[in-house]
Amino acid sequence: MTVAVIFDLFGTLLEIRNRQNPYRRLLRLGSQQGRAAYPGDLRWIMTNACGLQEAADFFGIKLSSIQLTELQSCLELELGSITLFEEALPALDLLRDRQIKIGVCSNLGGPYCSVARNLLPGLDGYALSAEVGLMKPDRAMYQHICTQLDVAPNQLSGSNAPNVLMIGDSRRCDADGPRVVGIQGYHLDRSGAGRFCDLLEFVAGINIGSG
Structure with a gap:
């Protein structure tokens, strides 16, 4: 039984009806700053209860206030589009x-x-x-x-x-x-x-x- x-x-x-991929965008910003992407990046994001700024700090990615606001907006759009x-x-x-x-x-x-x-x-x-x-x-x-x-x-x-x-x-x-x-x-x-x-x-x- x-x-x-x-x-x-x-x-x-x-x-997710409105995919924005904010964390992938964050990692792309890191690549633009010369940070090499690693296979374990996504795993770290998925196994740590962190926000975008915390993830950026961990990966050594520098975010301007405008970039952080844009990423946060993408995250909120994605979260708001989640339905059953x-x-x-x-x-x-x-x-x-x-x-x-x-x-x-x-x-x-x-x-x-x-x-x-x-x-x-x-x-x-x-x-x-x-x-x-x-x-x-x-x-x-x-x-x-x-x-x-x-x-x-x-x-x-x-x-x-x-x-x-x-x-x-x-x-x-x-x-x-x-x-x-x-x-x-x-x-x-x-x-x-x-x-x-x-x-x-x-x-x-x-x-x-x-x-």
């Missing part, structure tokens, strides 16, 4: 009706965490990278959300059904990554090319709640 379902956030439950996908709340309600625990596990920067929590209040667990200091597909990230939900993947005896499921729009982070710790991961492909193209289809298709 399935006892918990974990969701990715952006591209799964939430969408149409079927997100109905899918969550179906799970609640079946007494399934619900958690979210997502890679996102600090300013996005409060928006996510406000749009999705009252869930059973939140593993948000900027708050936790970990990122998917780190094994510890999935373990963290399972601890919050008080569930132990693949520990139901006499049942072929996994007891903890996860779905998201990244095969690497939401389908393959969770399987390392015993979570059955599923890929959400909103283009319609995959098995599941929306969350209601997912809830119906995997027969959640049956043994």
Whole structure:
């Protein structure tokens, strides 16, 4: 019997309708100042609850007051455009009706965490990278959300059904990554090319709640 379902956030439950990419713009400003970009830059942003000025200070990027204001405006535009996908709340309600625990596990920067929590209040667990200091597909990230939900993947005896499921729009982070710790991961492909193209289809298709 399935006892918990974990969701990715952006591209799964939430969408950004007006992408501005303020942190990428910040890193581009750094490149213009002669700072080489590093593969770990994005990871640092995603695992530290920092604003734009704090990130600039850490990376040694100099911002004028005008540049900071412009970047902050971009960030606010992006945050203000975040909405729930149409079927997100109905899918969550179906799970609640079946007494399934619900958690979210997502890679996102600090300013996005409060928006996510406000749009999705009252869930059973939140593993948000900027708050936790970990990122998917780190094994510890999935373990963290399972601890919050008080569930132990693949520990139901006499049942072929996994007891903890996860779905998201990244095969690497939401389908393959969770399987390392015993979570059955599923890929959400909103283009319609995959098995599941929306969350209601997912809830119906995997027969959640049956043994």
